[in-house]
Amino acid sequence: MTNQKHQFDASPVVVEDLAPALRLSLRVKPAHRETLGRALGLDLPTRVGSRAAANGAEALCLGPDEWLIVAPEGTDLASPARAAYADAPHSLVDISDREITLRLSGPAVLDLLAACCPRNIAAMPVGAAARTVFDSATVILWRDGPTDFRMDVWRSFAPHVRSLLTQVRTEIAAGL
Template identity: 35%
Template sequence: MPEHAAYRSPFIAPASGTGAAGIVPLGPASRHVLRLAPDAAAVAGRAGLFDLSGAINSARGTGERFAARLGPDEWLLVAPDGDGSAGRVAADLGGCFHSLVDVGHRQAAIAVSGAAAPMILNAGVPLDLDERAFPPGSATRTLLAKAEIVLVRWGEGFRVECARSFAPYVHAFLREAAREYGAA
């Protein structure tokens, strides 16, 4: 049975998009915050199916399974729902002092893709999202308007992770920003 069998989408509007941009609420996922001393992470290198070797503000993996390093001792681990990855991480780090907290029910995610994606996000994100400044594999904690988010870039697409309580606001904000590009 999936870890989040009782998952209910926090989004009130359907996915939208055209060739210029797509804003798609993502379904449930396994999400964990890992706190681990940097020297222990360097020794471990991997935990479960996650690569912990990335620099701060980077993500290692794919859009579906990745470890985003958000600080010197903090990673956001995201995997397909119900895959049991947390157990493998805990087993691999059994000899190291660490904290692994399930935040799967706390967060929701939205994919923002297409050529206009950086401009749509920049309507509320105060970072340079040009590919030279925020290349694929980048990840950071930032703000989108008034909501704290984790932003990860994969190719031309972005993944926006936010608190479930902010998900309707973040989704509506992105849809409104996308109207300028004919995507809503």
């Protein structure tokens, strides 16, 4: 679902806000990863940048003991995590209000991202995700398809990122 509040509709790239979601920052020691994953009903991948999905939720491995979990708003993952705490000590923090998610799609999306991101986005496989920077803002970039990305950006950096996206989209459109 998308929230059309901030949609820019000029091709070759469409930028739109996605609906709010539950976002959880999870830290758990590798020895307890499987136990907590079972309690959450979600595989917690072990390779940095890999994702897993189940029951409408997604888990992204950000580090050896760090995951970002995204699920539809209203999903209760805190209760099963609390119930498993004795067997799998962990830190689970709701960061839902900290970030927004933008969908970036279209034939020139790789050019748009390359303008402000030092990472080789074209080499990022579909289905992967990564923590990176977009200009000076730390973002999580999810590659959902060959020309379809999601970008999680801190709410406080959103105006700056939106401004850059608009500027680069204008430059790309002028060059086509």
